[in-house]
Amino acid sequence: MEYKYELIRSPRKSMSITISNDNKITVRCPWTVSRAAIDKFLDSKEAWIHRVVARNAERLARNDDVIEYRSVYFCGERMKLVIGDRTGVSDGCVYVTKIEDIEKLFTGLCSEEFFKEVDEIAAVARLTPHSVSIKGYKGRWGCCDAKNNLIFNYILFMLPKRIQRYVIVHELCHTLCHDHSPAFWKLVSDYEPRYKALKKELAEYDFLTSLY
Numbered sequence: 001m002e003y004k005y006e007l008i009r010s011p012r013k014s015m016s017i018t019i020s021n022d023n024k025i026t027v028r029c030p031w032t033v034s035r036a037a038i039d040k041f042l043d044s045k046e047a048w049i050h051r052v053v054a055r056n057a058e059r060l061a062r063n064d065d066v067i068e069y070r071s072v073y074f075c076g077e078r079m080k081l082v083i084g085d086r087t088g089v090s091d092g093c094v095y096v097t098k099i100e101d102i103e104k105l106f107t108g109l110c111s112e113e114f115f116k117e118v119d120e121i122a123a124v125a126r127l128t129p130h131s132v133s134i135k136g137y138k139g140r141w142g143c144c145d146a147k148n149n150l151i152f153n154y155i156l157f158m159l160p161k162r163i164q165r166y167v168i169v170h171e172l173c174h175t176l177c178h179d180h181s182p183a184f185w186k187l188v189s190d191y192e193p194r195y196k197a198l199k200k201e202l203a204e205y206d207f208l209t210s211l212y
């Protein structure tokens, strides 16, 4: 295979390959698998690897200013990020004194309306989360724990409202169905019929969850 990858051997039964948003390739395999078998496995996946790597590279190139903290998304709009002596959003610019201020700024501006939307969808769908909160965390957009406490990542406030709404519907549906079974997706489609397209759109922003 033409790509570099990290190989992790462990007491597992099968081989798997994952590609992160920033194109780090990881191959996991059982202790005893030979190099030849690994190469054969990778060759069989080559077309897929090529496709994913190319797509990620294109997305990263498209967002280089965001990745370098020269711009930041706010509700789906890409704005100039100005690091200086004030904090706020105006005239297509986001002003902060340091990158870490973005969480407090965006949460302050957006959380009230966001909580209202969670309540509205929950009421229509007759779903009752135990609690709803917002925090910053890496690698995911939201979660619903076993006690139906919903936690949403503040980085959602960077995304267009329609995608925020999809994540709300997704996590609310987990209060009834804690897996990603066909029954779960049926429930999601009842409240968000465009969920397939929105899920794809959301994946385009996944890189943001490891950026802040």
Ligand SMILES: [Zn+2]
Pocket (backbone or CB within 6 Å): 170, 174, 179, 180
């Ligand atoms: Zn889920």
